[in-house]
Amino acid sequence: MxxxxxxxFEGGEGCGKSTQAARLADELRARGVEVVVTREPxxxxxxxxxxxxxxxxxEDPPCDRSELLLFLAARAQLVRNVIRPxxxxxxxxxxxxxxxxxxxxxxxxxxxxxxxxxxxxxFAVNGLSPDLTLLLDVRPEVALARMRRREEATNxxxxxxxxxxxxxxxxxxxxxxxxAEAEPGRIKTIDANGSQDEVWCKVLAxxxxxFGATGSGRRL
Ligand code: T5A
Numbered sequence: 762m763x764x765x766x767x768x769x770f771e772g773g774e775g776c777g778k779s780t781q782a783a784r785l786a787d788e789l790r791a792r793g794v795e796v797v798v799t800r801e802p803x804x805x806x807x808x809x810x811x812x813x814x815x816x817x818x819x820e821d822p823p824c825d826r827s828e829l830l831l832f833l834a835a836r837a838q839l840v841r842n843v844i845r846p847x848x849x850x851x852x853x854x855x856x857x858x859x860x861x862x863x864x865x866x867x868x869x870x871x872x873x874x875x876x877x878x879x880x881x882x883x884f885a886v887n888g889l890s891p892d893l894t895l896l897l898d899v900r901p902e903v904a905l906a907r908m909r910r911r912e913e914a915t916n917x918x919x920x921x922x923x924x925x926x927x928x929x930x931x932x933x934x935x936x937x938x939x940x941a942e943a944e945p946g947r948i949k950t951i952d953a954n955g956s957q958d959e960v961w962c963k964v965l966a967x968x969x970x971x972f973g974a975t976g977s978g979r980r981l
Pocket of ligand 1: 781
């Protein structure tokens, strides 16, 4: 059976994951690779509905445990209906957030017990782990400035999770760093404080280091 590659992007708010994930997908396609780009929470009809529930800021926001279960339900659906079939067909999957976000946000950020999270997450993904995770690390002030610029440009405001206090966001960054320390083979930390082009060069170098210069071998 053919198997594709599973690459995830992780990091705090405004680190530039979506931008780099889209760029990586374009590059891989240009090299002749079949790519599925998806995101968490989301990527299926049910998971997108869960996403909108999670982002809803009206009365009755989810408590920490409900929030966890909703993220895991969305993930189980995405893995079962999108990621596993794509990998089995030999496609590459580029996913904006995956399990590490749960450990960082619900574990280190919200303070839910990591042991329980690992067991529950493993049940949701049925043992699936990314081949490569790119952790985009930005200083808090850089991330905040990007988010503000985007809010001004799109006339939107930050959501429930983005509005969590500074303490939450610094626990999050520390949590991601610990996850990377624990799994240096899979999680590669990228300094994402620079321009989009600077970050892109580092992303591509990490992907090529992990898998070789795929397809046409075209490199930047
Ligand atoms: N969550 C998710 C959990 O709590 N637990 C979980 O298990 C999971 C899966 C998802 C929320 O859910 C939480 C985490 C999140 O709070 P979301 O809206 O998908 O919500 O939030 P994010 O994943 O954080 O997505 P964002 O779009 O906010 O951030 P990105 O994807 O990191 O950043 P991006 O690429 O959209 O860029 C943000 C802005 O900065 C600019 C972009 O143009 C954009 O305007 N930018 C740069 N500017 C300057 N220099 C660069 N290098 C730049 N790169 C991007």
